[in-house]
Amino acid sequence: GDSVTQMEGPVTLSEEAFLTINCTYTATGYPSLFWYVQYPGEGLQLLLKATKADDKGSNKGFEATYRKETTSFHLEKGSVQVSDSAVYFCALIADTGRRALTFGSGTRLQVQP
Amino acid sequence: IAGITQAPTSQILAAGRRMTLRCTQDMRHNAMYWYRQDLGLGLRLIHYSNTAGTTGKGEVPDGYSVSRANTDDFPLTLASAVPSQTSVYFCASRQTSTDTQYFGPGTRLTVL
Numbered sequence: 001g002d003s004v005t006q007m008e009g010p011v012t013l014s015e016e017a018f019l020t021i022n023c024t025y026t027a028t029g030y031p032s033l034f035w036y037v038q039y040p041g042e043g044l045q046l047l048l049k050a051t052k053a054d055d056k057g058s059n060k061g062f063e064a065t066y067r068k069e070t071t072s073f074h075l076e077k078g079s080v081q082v083s084d085s086a087v088y089f090c091a092l093i094a095d096t097g098r099r100a101l102t103f104g105s106g107t108r109l110q111v112q113p
Numbered sequence: 114i115a116g117i118t119q120a121p122t123s124q125i126l127a128a129g130r131r132m133t134l135r136c137t138q139d140m141r142h143n144a145m146y147w148y149r150q151d152l153g154l155g156l157r158l159i160h161y162s163n164t165a166g167t168t169g170k171g172e173v174p175d176g177y178s179v180s181r182a183n184t185d186d187f188p189l190t191l192a193s194a195v196p197s198q199t200s201v202y203f204c205a206s207r208q209t210s211t212d213t214q215y216f217g218p219g220t221r222l223t224v225l
Contacts, residue, residue, distance in 0.1 A: 004155075032212055036216075042218060042219075043117075043203055043216035043217055043218045043219050044156075044203065044205075044216040045216070046213050046214070046215075049212075049213070051212075089155060089156070093212055097163070098144075098161050098163065098169055098171075099144060099163075099207060099212060100146055100158045100161050100171060101146075101148075101156070101158070101205075101214055102158075103148075103155035103156045103157075104155055105153055105154060105155045106155050
């Protein structure tokens with residue numbers, strides 16, 4: 001079945017550090033790929049997405065590129081802020097009728113001033 | 114403000130009791146979903162509905178039921194709660210044109 005694997009957390013960084021959160025996937029067909037973010041006490045919000053190979057999703061300084069050859073969708077940000085502290089989820093929608101999200105386990109990011 | 118509302122925000126429930134979690138959206142999305150979030154497991158799909166009047170099972174449907182009488186409402190019912198159903202429950206709806214899912218704030222349920 002479809003699955004998403006992302007790096008274990010927590011990830012602790014100093015403000016202005018470079019961030020990478022690794023994400024790889026297994027899916028049939030050509031899935032759409034997503035990063036969702038969950039701030040403390042809130043629901044999930046879409047951060048960015050990519051729907052085909054070599055697409056780059058970007059938002060709020062975050063970027064991720066859909067790499068079909070390595071089945072990866074790593075999240076990066078050049079300079080993190082304290083306000084980026086949250087849990088980040090990599091997810092996919094496979095080419096099935098229900099179009100439900102399959103999530104990774106989440107990576108908690110803690111940014112220190 | 115457009116979005117998804119869930120109720121209650123949190124609930125402590127005795128094992129064996131029946132409980133309905135409510136979910137309402139005002140975006141007129143056809144598809145809706147229920148997920149549960151457990152530490153270290155991410156979110157897992159319980160049930161879904163592609164349109165009013167239809168429902169389907171997700172990865173972890175046992176012990177849960179749903180109904181979809183209209184476009185806006187998608188309640189989740191636990192017929193006889195068990196401690197393993199202690200979790201945070203999220204309702205979501207999907208915008209068809211973008212495949213983007215919008216999530217509610219969640220219901221934290223504790224079954225004792």
